[in-house]
Amino acid sequence: MTSPPATGLSDADFTRFCEYFYKRTGIHFTPGKRYFVDKRVDTCIRNSGYDTFASWFAALRMADKGEMLQDLINQLTVNETYFLREDYQFDAMLSNVLPAVLKARGGLGRIVGPVKILSLPCSTGEEPYSIALRMLEEWEHIEQVDVEIHGADIDSDVLAKAAHASYGERSLQRVPKAWVNKYFVDVGAGRYQVDEGIRSAVTLHRVNVCDTAAMRAFRDFDVVFCRNVLIYFDELSSRRAAENLYSSLRPGGYLFLGHSESMSRISPIFTPSRLPEGIVYQRPTGAK
Structure with a gap:
């Protein structure tokens, strides 16, 4: 049995579809993304x-937020990632940001509540697990401070893969062999699964960073990584996402963006802080 021919979208269909998808996700597709x-x-x-x-489009709009929309989101979101990507930012977190967080929270031994870190979008999990690995191996206070690591993404398929946490050589290419032997289980066929202790320490959520109502569940984070996603948004969606990220942080909390992203082009609500490793954005202390 042969597959039916490709449907093809007319110019009017493409415009209607892009308007609908933008309203549901905040993601804007230009004509250059037509193919x-x-x-x-x-x-x-x-x-x-x-x-x-x-x-199909009539049924999608009728069902709106059901499985058809989630399938669409899963198809149209890009999830290119690997372990220890842009790891100079993890260096900045360990060397500068976490010491500042501990100081602001009352100092080691007097900190109340966990240090909370969010990776959004977390894709297939490489980023939050990278944070866990770097902290386990290199943060001197990991045994003294309670840490919560959360990952979130709009795509339910990649979240399922993140929960399973099984990776091939390409994803692990930057991970030291000693770390692979220590923190991963060889499950065959060239794949390695993050051990259960680390998997259980990372909490996963499905959320759209542009969904203000849904993002209200994310509060009091000390550090947020939101890398290489704002480039897919237009000005309005980027500003809404920035405001939601701002609300997710404690006063004084820190936001890491991708190397090609700049909050100064989006919103003035964050204070840029230039560290030796690069720029990080901070929710001002005392801000409401």
Whole structure:
């Protein structure tokens, strides 16, 4: 049995679809992404059993926030990541940010509550597990301070992979062999699974950073990594995401963005702090 022909979106269909997807996710697709969008939408149409864009799109809007929308989000979000990516920022966290956090929270031995770290979007889990590995191996206070690590993403498929935490050689290419032997289990076929102790220490959530209501559940974080996602948003969505990230941090908390991203182009609510390893953004102390 042969597959049905590709549906193809007309210019009007593409515009209507992009407007709908933007309203639901904050992600803006330019005409330059037309081929990518056409291919992924066609996959969703086939997955859902519809023959045309019109019939599928009508059903999508009718169901709105159900499985069809989640399948669409999973198809249209890019999840390119690996362990210890842009690890100079982990250096900054260990050398400068965490000492400042401990000082602001009352100092070692007097800190009340856990140090909370959020990775958003966490994709297939390499980033939050990288944070855990770096802290276990290199943070001198890891045995004295309670730490919570959270990962969040809009894509339910990648969250399932993050929970399973099984990775191939490409994802692990930057991880020292000694760390792989210590913290991973060889599960065969060239794949290694993060050991259960680390997996259970990372809490995973599904959330859209542009969804202000959903982001209200994320509060009092000391450090947030939100790298290489704001570049997919337009000005309005970027500003909304920035405000939600601001609210997720404690006063004095720190935000790491991707190397090509700059909060100064998005919102003035954060204070940039230039560290030896690069720029990090801080929610001002005493800010409400």
